[in-house]
Amino acid sequence: MGHNWDFSSVFASRALLLQGLENTLILGATCLALGLFFGLFVGAARFSGRAWLYFPATVFVEVFRNTPVLVQIMWFFFAFPIIVPFQVDAFTAAAIGLTLNTVAFSSEIYRAGLQSLARGQWEAGRALGMSYWQQMFRVILPQAARRMLPAFMNRAVELFKMTSLASVVAYGELMHQAKVVSTISFNPIEMYTSVALIFFAVLFPMTVFARRFETRGDPRGRS
Amino acid sequence: MSGGRGADGAGEALRIEDLRKSFGDLEVLGGVSLSVRRGEVVVVIGASGSGKSTMLRCVNFMEIPTSGKIFLGGALVGRERGGGIEYREKELTRLRARVGMVFQHFNLFPHMTVLQNVMEGPKTVLGCDGEECRRRGNLYLDRVGLAWKAESYPSQLSGGQQQRVAIARALAMEPEIMLFDEATSALDPELVGEVLETMKALAEDGMTMIIVTHELGFAYTVADRVLFLSGGRVLEEGTPSEVLTFPREEGTRNFLRGHGTFRLPEPRLD
Numbered sequence: 001m002g003h004n005w006d007f008s009s010v011f012a013s014r015a016l017l018l019q020g021l022e023n024t025l026i027l028g029a030t031c032l033a034l035g036l037f038f039g040l041f042v043g044a045a046r047f048s049g050r051a052w053l054y055f056p057a058t059v060f061v062e063v064f065r066n067t068p069v070l071v072q073i074m075w076f077f078f079a080f081p082i083i084v085p086f087q088v089d090a091f092t093a094a095a096i097g098l099t100l101n102t103v104a105f106s107s108e109i110y111r112a113g114l115q116s117l118a119r120g121q122w123e124a125g126r127a128l129g130m131s132y133w134q135q136m137f138r139v140i141l142p143q144a145a146r147r148m149l150p151a152f153m154n155r156a157v158e159l160f161k162m163t164s165l166a167s168v169v170a171y172g173e174l175m176h177q178a179k180v181v182s183t184i185s186f187n188p189i190e191m192y193t194s195v196a197l198i199f200f201a202v203l204f205p206m207t208v209f210a211r212r213f214e215t216r217g218d219p220r221g222r223s
Numbered sequence: 224m225s226g227g228r229g230a231d232g233a234g235e236a237l238r239i240e241d242l243r244k245s246f247g248d249l250e251v252l253g254g255v256s257l258s259v260r261r262g263e264v265v266v267v268i269g270a271s272g273s274g275k276s277t278m279l280r281c282v283n284f285m286e287i288p289t290s291g292k293i294f295l296g297g298a299l300v301g302r303e304r305g306g307g308i309e310y311r312e313k314e315l316t317r318l319r320a321r322v323g324m325v326f327q328h329f330n331l332f333p334h335m336t337v338l339q340n341v342m343e344g345p346k347t348v349l350g351c352d353g354e355e356c357r358r359r360g361n362l363y364l365d366r367v368g369l370a371w372k373a374e375s376y377p378s379q380l381s382g383g384q385q386q387r388v389a390i391a392r393a394l395a396m397e398p399e400i401m402l403f404d405e406a407t408s409a410l411d412p413e414l415v416g417e418v419l420e421t422m423k424a425l426a427e428d429g430m431t432m433i434i435v436t437h438e439l440g441f442a443y444t445v446a447d448r449v450l451f452l453s454g455g456r457v458l459e460e461g462t463p464s465e466v467l468t469f470p471r472e473e474g475t476r477n478f479l480r481g482h483g484t485f486r487l488p489e490p491r492l493d
Contacts, residue, residue, distance in 0.1 A: 131316050
C-alpha cells in the first residue's frame with residue numbers, strides 16, 4: 001500500500017533491541033530451568049497414588065492451566081506484593097508467573113511420560129530386587145525421558161514466546177524495548193515486523209531441532 | 224547335566240502355608256499349601272482365573288498375601304504380629320533378589336543391550352564391579368545360548384530369544400528358586416520350543432523351579448510334581464503321570480478333556 005518501508009530507524013536502535021533480546025533469553029532460560037526442575041516433583045506427586053500428594057498437586061496444575069498467563073503475570077506484579085512483605089519487581093513478577101505456568105505444564109509431561117511405560121517395566125525391575133527409586137532411575141526415567149523430549153522442546157518454544165507478555169509489567173525484554181523505541185521513533189510497523197523476525201530467527205531452529213526428535217523416534221522402541 | 228537333582232534335594236527351598244489372597248471382595252487364593260524341595264520342578268496348571276499366577280506372584284511378593292506364611296530357605300518371610308504377618312518393603316526387596324521371575328511378556332529393558340539387561344540386576348542390586356558384572360552377564364547369556372547377541376537390543380530379537388534373555392537376566396542374580404509365569408504364552412508356536420528347551424536344561428541342572436504353564440506335554444516331561452489349581456485351591460497334586468494321565472478329580476478331568484479335544488495324529492517326520 002502507501003507505506004514506505006524504512007528499517008534504518010530499527011537498525012539505529014539495535015543496541016536497545018539486543019538488550020531486549022538478551023533479557024528475553026534470560027527470562028526464558030530462567031523460567032525453563034526452574035519450571036522443568038519443579039515440574040518433576042509436581043509431576044511425580046500427580047503420578048503417585050497418595051492423596052496428600054496428588055490432591056494439592058492437581059489443584060496447582062489445574063489453576064495454572066486454566067488461567068491466562070497474562071493474568072498470572074499481572075497478578076504477581078500488582079496483587080502479590082500486597083500479600084508478601086517484600087518488593088516484587090517486573091522481572092520477578094514475570095518470572096514467577098511464567099515459571100509456575102511452566103511447572104504446571106511440564107509436570108503433565110512428566111506424568112504422562114511416566115504413565116506411558118508399561119507396568120511390566122516396573123515389575124521387571126522390582127522382581128530383580130530393585131528399590132522403588134532404582135526402578136525409577138535405572139528403568140523408567142531413561143525410557144520416559146526419550147518420550148518426553150519432544151514435548152519439552154515444544155514447551156520451551158511456547159515459553160520463549162510467552163516471555164513477550166512480560167512487557168505488560170514493563171520488564172525490558174524484546175517486546176517492551178520495541179514498544180518503547182517505536183513510540184519515540186514513530187516506526188511501529190517496521191519495529192514489530194523486526195521483533196517478529198527476531199523471534200522467528202531464534203525459535204525456528206529450535207522447532208526444527210525438536211521435530212528431529214519426534215520423527216526419528218526411538219530405534220529400540222518396543223517395550 | 225543331570226544327576227544332581229534329588230541327590231542334594233533334602234533341603235526345603237520353599238514352603239507355603241495356607242496362602243490366601245483377595246482383591247477387594249474377590250478371593251483369588253483360598254488357602255494354598257505347598258512345599259518345594261531344592262532342585263525340584265513343580266508345574267502348576269489350571270484354567271485361567273484359577274489363581275496360578277497370583278500364587279506365583281505371592282511367592283516373590285509382587286503381591287502381598289492377605290494371609291498365610293511363606294518360608295524361603297527355611298526362614299519365615301516377614302514378622303509375626305498379632306495373628307498376622309507384618310512385611311517391610313526393605314525386607315521384601317532383599318527377598319526378591321533371591322527369587323528369579325520370568326514373565327509372560329518378557330519385560331526386557333528396551334533401552335539396554337541384551338548384555339546390559341542381564342548385567343543390570345547384579346550391577347544395581349548386588350553392586351558387583353564392572354568386570355565381575357560383565358563376566359556374569361556373558362556367563363548366563365551363554366547358558367541360554369545367546370552370547371552372540373550380547374550387543375543387540377531386545378527389539379532386534381525374536382520373541383523366543385527375548386524370553387531366553389529374560390531367563391538369563393533372572394539367572395544372573397543366582398536365585399535360589401526360579402518362577403515362570405506363563406513364559407511361553409505370548410510366543411508364536413514355532414518359538415515355544417526353544418524357550419521350553421532352555422527351561423528343561425535348567426531343570427536338568429538342578430534349578431528349583433515353579434512353572435505356571437499351559438504346555439502339558441512339557442509339564443509331563445519336566446515336572447517332578449504337578450499341581451492342579453481350581454478356584455484358588457489345589458484340587459489335585461501328584462506326579463505328572465498321576466495328575467495328567469490318571470486324574471482322580473472330576474475338575475482335573477474336565478480341564479484335561481478340554482485340552483485334548485482336538486489332537487493331531489502323530490506327525491510323520493521321515
